[in-house]
Amino acid sequence: MRARPHSSAFGILLIDKPAGPTSHDIVGWVRWALGERAVGHCGTLDPAATGLLVVCVGPATKLVEHLTAVDKRYLARFVLGRSTTTADAEGETIAETPIPAERLDELLTRANAALADLVGPLELAPPAFSAIKVDGKRAHALARAGEAPELPPRPMTVERLVVTGTGGGGSGDGDGDTGWLDADLTVSKGTYVRSLAQELGRRLGLPAHLGALRRLACGTLTLDDPLALTGLRANALPPIEGRPPRWRVELDPADRERTGAALLERMAAPWARLPFHVSELSGPDHLPALERFFQGQRLRADPQTCASLGLPDDPGEGLYAVVDPALGRMVIVRREPDQRGSERLAPDRVLRFEPRASDS
Numbered sequence: 001m002r003a004r005p006h007s008s009a010f011g012i013l014l015i016d017k018p019a020g021p022t023s024h025d026i027v028g029w030v031r032w033a034l035g036e037r038a039v040g041h042c043g044t045l046d047p048a049a050t051g052l053l054v055v056c057v058g059p060a061t062k063l064v065e066h067l068t069a070v071d072k073r074y075l076a077r078f079v080l081g082r083s084t085t086t087a088d089a090e091g092e093t094i095a096e097t098p099i100p101a102e103r104l105d106e107l108l109t110r111a112n113a114a115l116a117d118l119v120g121p122l123e124l125a126p127p128a129f130s131a132i133k134v135d136g137k138r139a140h141a142l143a144r145a146g147e148a149p150e151l152p153p154r155p156m157t158v159e160r161l162v163v164t165g166t167g168g169g170g171s172g173d174g175d176g177d178t179g180w181l182d183a184d185l186t187v188s189k190g191t192y193v194r195s196l197a198q199e200l201g202r203r204l205g206l207p208a209h210l211g212a213l214r215r216l217a218c219g220t221l222t223l224d225d226p227l228a229l230t231g232l233r234a235n236a237l238p239p240i241e242g243r244p245p246r247w248r249v250e251l252d253p254a255d256r257e258r259t260g261a262a263l264l265e266r267m268a269a270p271w272a273r274l275p276f277h278v279s280e281l282s283g284p285d286h287l288p289a290l291e292r293f294f295q296g297q298r299l300r301a302d303p304q305t306c307a308s309l310g311l312p313d314d315p316g317e318g319l320y321a322v323v324d325p326a327l328g329r330m331v332i333v334r335r336e337p338d339q340r341g342s343e344r345l346a347p348d349r350v351l352r353f354e355p356r357a358s359d360s
Contacts, residue, residue: 009034010058010353011267012067014225017045017053020234021247026053029249033259042067043189043218047245048090051215052223059351060270066319066332066349070219070275071159073186076210078197080111081178083207087127087194095207098177104168107204108179112163114203115183119161123153124195156195157188180211219275229266270351271323271330278321279310286310290324293331293347301335301343309333309345319348328355 017026023044031039040061042054051074056064081099084091099107128150161183168179187193194210201208216223223230229251237246251259271278285308289299299305303313309322316335323330332349 008058008354009036009264009267010060010270012060012063012270012273013055013057013263013267014221014223014228015053015055016223016228016230016232017050018232018234018249019048019050020236020245021249022047022244023053025247025249026232027055030055030057030263033256033263035256035260040064043072045215046088046194046213048088049213049215051213052218052221052228053215054218054221054273056270057267059353062349062351063270063274063332066274066276067218067221069189071186071188072191072215073184073217074193075164075212075214075216076183076185076193076196077180077212078111078115078183078200078208079178079180079211080107080201080204080206080208082209083198083201084209085128087198088210089212091209097206099168099179099206100177101168104179107206108166108168108181111179111181111200111204112166114200115161115163115181117203118196118199119158122156122158122199124156124192124199125150125153126192127194127198154190155188156191158191158196159186159188161185221273227266227268229263269325269356271321274321276319276321277311278323281310281322281324282326286322286324287327290322290327290329290331293322293333293345294329294350296347298344298346301345305345311335311345317343325356328353 013030015026015030017023021029023041027039027041031037034057036057038058038061040056042056042064045051045053054067056067079089082096083094085094162185163181163183165182166180169177185193187196193213197208197210222228231251233250235248235250237248239245251262271280289305289308292299306313311320311322311333317337318335320333320335321330322333330351330353331347334346334348335343336346338344
């Protein structure tokens with residue numbers, strides 16, 4: 001058996017996911033292309049959804065939690081008149097209520113107001129077809145097996161929502177007399193837009209589902225980034241009974257070596273993607289403090305220490321990153337109060353990587 005190539009890749013990819021593959025499928029494709037086992041994504045996109053999937057490679061997988069805990073921005077289509085098993089266009093129909101043309105304008109006006117009322121904190125149950133684990137198994141696997149797990153409500157927050165268009169007479173995902181609303185919305189981590197579609201239907205007393213979803217941004221990371229990887233193709237593979245759909249993900253050129261090279265060209269240094277203050281350092285002044293962090297020690301947040309690490313004199317509580325690319329060392333630092341009323345700097349994550357020249 002031919003040995004898999006080894007990769008020392010360390011970085012973050014912004015991938016425009018096509019409809020069809022799961023987020024895990026995309027992660028598996030990146031592993032294959034780079035020969036790197038340590039790959040993880042920062043926030044699941046449903047198979048039918050498209051758009052920004054943030055992928056961490058190599059030691060950067062230690063940063064997944066920091067890149068996941070950010071708001072997400074989407075373009076969504078909410079369809080009225082049909083509900084489905086998956087709460088999106090891919091599922092089997094549960095209920096249908098044809099919408100007469102003479103009622104469409106009145107219904108869309110009510111739906112617009114109902115969507116506006118969803119802005120703010122909510123407590124909603126995630127869809128049964130989701131990646132949440134129930135007794136060690138994925139909810140979608142249980143639902144696919146006919147067990148229909150009941151998931152308790154959880155906090156979700158709609159930060160903003162703007163309706164950008166409405167219409168009817170066809171949802172764009174099937175036949176039937178339906179109404180639809182397109183919206184540009186920003187939500188907190190853990191918010192299921194399919195749950196918003198279900199809640200919209202409940203408030204209107206009509207079956208509803210999510211007709212389409214495209215993620216535009218994760219925090220400050222967007223598809224407009226010049227390094228965002230677009231043009232992926234997803235080809236369905238022959239189905240296997242009792243198994244979820246399978247997909248082959250491809251990028252021209254399709255062979256492993258050239259695909260891996262294309263990914264490396266699009267990979268950004270992790271410290272260029274973090275959603276908090278980053279100090280990129282060189283020279284000897286910061287080395288003693290950096291070494292103590294790598295030993296798990298906490299330091300006093302005094303002006304001298306902060307200056308040596310490139311941190312503001314009084315940054316306040318929160319996370320900060322300190323990186324020495326030439327040394328191959330990076331630490332995520334948490335500034336917090338101590339028991340004596342002073343402040344300290346505590347290492348939250350430490351990363352080692354192949355030394356490299358600065359490219360931020």
